[in-house]
Amino acid sequence: MAQGLRAAIDFLLYGWLQVQTLTTRPRYAEHSRETFDAVLDTCERIAREKYAPFNRLVDTEEPRFDGERVVLPRATHEAWQAYAASGMLAAAQDYELGGMQLPYTVEAAGNAFFAAASVSIGAGMLTVGNANLLLAHGTPAQQRAFALPQLAGRFSGTMCLSEPQAGSSLSDISTRAVPDGPDFESDALGPRYRLRGNKMWISAGEHELTDNIVHLVLAKIPGPDGRLVPGVQGISLFIVPKKLVDTEGQLTGERNDVALAGLNHKCGWRGTTNTLLNFGEGRYPVRPPGLDGQGAGAIGYRVGAVGQGLRCMFHMMNEARIGVGMAATMLGMAGYLASLDYARTRLQGRPLGPAGKDPTQPPVPIIQHADVKRMLLAQKAYCEGALALELYCARLVDEQRTGAPAAADEARLLLEVLTPIAKSWPSEWCLEANSLAIQVHGGYGYTRDFPVEQYWRDNRLNMIHEGTHGIQALDLLGRKVRMEAGRGLQLLGQRIAATVSRAQGDAALQAHAHALQRAWQEVLDATRAAWADDDAAAALANAVPYLQAFGHTVLAWIWLDVALLAADAGDAAQRGRRQACRYFFHYELPKIAAWLQVVRTRDLTCAEMPEAAF
Numbered sequence: 001m002a003q004g005l006r007a008a009i010d011f012l013l014y015g016w017l018q019v020q021t022l023t024t025r026p027r028y029a030e031h032s033r034e035t036f037d038a039v040l041d042t043c044e045r046i047a048r049e050k051y052a053p054f055n056r057l058v059d060t061e062e063p064r065f066d067g068e069r070v071v072l073p074r075a076t077h078e079a080w081q082a083y084a085a086s087g088m089l090a091a092a093q094d095y096e097l098g099g100m101q102l103p104y105t106v107e108a109a110g111n112a113f114f115a116a117a118s119v120s121i122g123a124g125m126l127t128v129g130n131a132n133l134l135l136a137h138g139t140p141a142q143q144r145a146f147a148l149p150q151l152a153g154r155f156s157g158t159m160c161l162s163e164p165q166a167g168s169s170l171s172d173i174s175t176r177a178v179p180d181g182p183d184f185e186s187d188a189l190g191p192r193y194r195l196r197g198n199k200m201w202i203s204a205g206e207h208e209l210t211d212n213i214v215h216l217v218l219a220k221i222p223g224p225d226g227r228l229v230p231g232v233q234g235i236s237l238f239i240v241p242k243k244l245v246d247t248e249g250q251l252t253g254e255r256n257d258v259a260l261a262g263l264n265h266k267c268g269w270r271g272t273t274n275t276l277l278n279f280g281e282g283r284y285p286v287r288p289p290g291l292d293g294q295g296a297g298a299i300g301y302r303v304g305a306v307g308q309g310l311r312c313m314f315h316m317m318n319e320a321r322i323g324v325g326m327a328a329t330m331l332g333m334a335g336y337l338a339s340l341d342y343a344r345t346r347l348q349g350r351p352l353g354p355a356g357k358d359p360t361q362p363p364v365p366i367i368q369h370a371d372v373k374r375m376l377l378a379q380k381a382y383c384e385g386a387l388a389l390e391l392y393c394a395r396l397v398d399e400q401r402t403g404a405p406a407a408a409d410e411a412r413l414l415l416e417v418l419t420p421i422a423k424s425w426p427s428e429w430c431l432e433a434n435s436l437a438i439q440v441h442g443g444y445g446y447t448r449d450f451p452v453e454q455y456w457r458d459n460r461l462n463m464i465h466e467g468t469h470g471i472q473a474l475d476l477l478g479r480k481v482r483m484e485a486g487r488g489l490q491l492l493g494q495r496i497a498a499t500v501s502r503a504q505g506d507a508a509l510q511a512h513a514h515a516l517q518r519a520w521q522e523v524l525d526a527t528r529a530a531w532a533d534d535d536a537a538a539a540l541a542n543a544v545p546y547l548q549a550f551g552h553t554v555l556a557w558i559w560l561d562v563a564l565l566a567a568d569a570g571d572a573a574q575r576g577r578r579q580a581c582r583y584f585f586h587y588e589l590p591k592i593a594a595w596l597q598v599v600r601t602r603d604l605t606c607a608e609m610p611e612a613a614f
Helices: 002-016 019-024 033-060 074-085 104-118 125-137 140-151 309-345 370-402 405-446 452-463 469-480 483-503 510-530 543-563 572-600
Strands: 155-160 176-179 192-203 212-220 235-241 243-245 251-255 258-263 274-279 298-303
Touching: 002 019, 002 033, 002 104, 002 309, 002 370, 002 543, 019 033, 019 104, 019 370, 033 074, 033 104, 033 452, 104 309, 104 370, 125 140, 125 155, 125 212, 125 298, 125 309, 140 155, 140 212, 140 235, 155 192, 155 309, 176 212, 192 212, 192 235, 212 298, 212 309, 235 243, 235 309, 309 370, 309 405, 309 452, 370 405, 370 543, 370 572, 405 452, 405 469, 405 483, 405 543, 469 483, 469 543, 483 510, 483 543, 510 543, 510 572, 543 572
Parallel strands: 155 212
Antiparallel strands: 176 192, 192 274, 192 298, 212 235, 235 298, 243 251, 258 274
């Protein structure tokens, strides 16, 4: 598996994205392709030695609470230690912060190996995202006490958004944050509050892998009348550590009032703890007592201004969405490579035609059957296309950080438009790839003797992680394609037009170029039709079909751009990429017509279905 994955990553990084050219920029001047390769080699080795052999183990030995602590397999502890020691938690950070100053594209590619080896053991996605948020929005003291220990691997991090009664409706959260005494604004770590409430679906919310866990918690500060401000405008963001620390990030020896209320037992990602946390229930009372004199309330330090919590949290949420997209991609890739290996070695049946009717002839590998090739080619198109998309988005991050001002601004806006696709498209279609991997295995596919059923279970969570399809669709059609007067959509259209223009000069790709041009025009027409009279209810009634059509069009563009580099017909890998591109244009892109039809006509079949009629 590793050989095929590494070859794909190398081609996309160096052949397609030309990531080595970033070394001409001052930030990356001390790097070269050799240092990039060394990072990839290290990640590949750790993933092979510390992650892949234990993927089944962590699936069957789920986290358990023994009454005092959450117990994880020893393999999980060793994998975390190896990951932290590799420096990947701070890979893209400044040298002054203990980082390697790597391009984010290289960091993303390195982390891909861990997701493919065992997404359930996990790497540092939430911890790095937590630290990055604090580096962007926290005070110097907060960065020193909470972000730097995470980048060093001493602490780990979470994001605490959802609540049992509110789910994804963040405007309805009820966790309260009350100023901790009259001097609450004088604490060196930031304005100090007492939090009470419950948070649900918190990944890595309780464990013993690190010395401390830094929770970033969304909560509302009551007004003078004691009531919470309705809607998202009243949400603020707080650092709530599991254990209290001093201004240098050293443990004080006192436990904060954050308590595990239960572990969620999931169909996949079983090696990662998923928790319900209670804040301020009084199990670990913090002294001196709070305003009520009872000591109840977890201590939290506000990040940013009052009411700006969701804006700050989007820094981490958007990063996590791309991370989930990469996780979904790698699970799909792992299933694809496993089913490819199986199809090459499994003997069954005989070819169609006269020769195949002779029962005395030996059976052939199932990869010789047309339908098995169809399923393998679909997986290749989904997974390698998704990998290219995720790395392209990572490359936009580097452009945003180090490009000239105009290029950096374009990269920012393109990333805004593509983030819902980078999260949702792989989580739907690489899940379909996992389903096809099971199908290639036949009856063996749904047994635990082969890994593909676990890949499917693990990947099924990614359509929900960090925002469901419905949420991503509302974000795309309701906000992203309209923001800044549609400039992001225009920029994406310019990139697509440039690829189309180049492809028209390649005889083998001309038809694909024309098909992509038509598809993009259909997307633009549907976008305008959906918002014809600014009726949001009608425009967004079919936001998910719009998301699906938009995503398929983006992936068609990605594949066409990749295929332009795959011109060497004598190279099997290059020929495979062109064939995958051909598959996508012949089998996948035509699907957008049905999706866009209901968007363009603002079909209300679903919206107008009476509840009683179900």
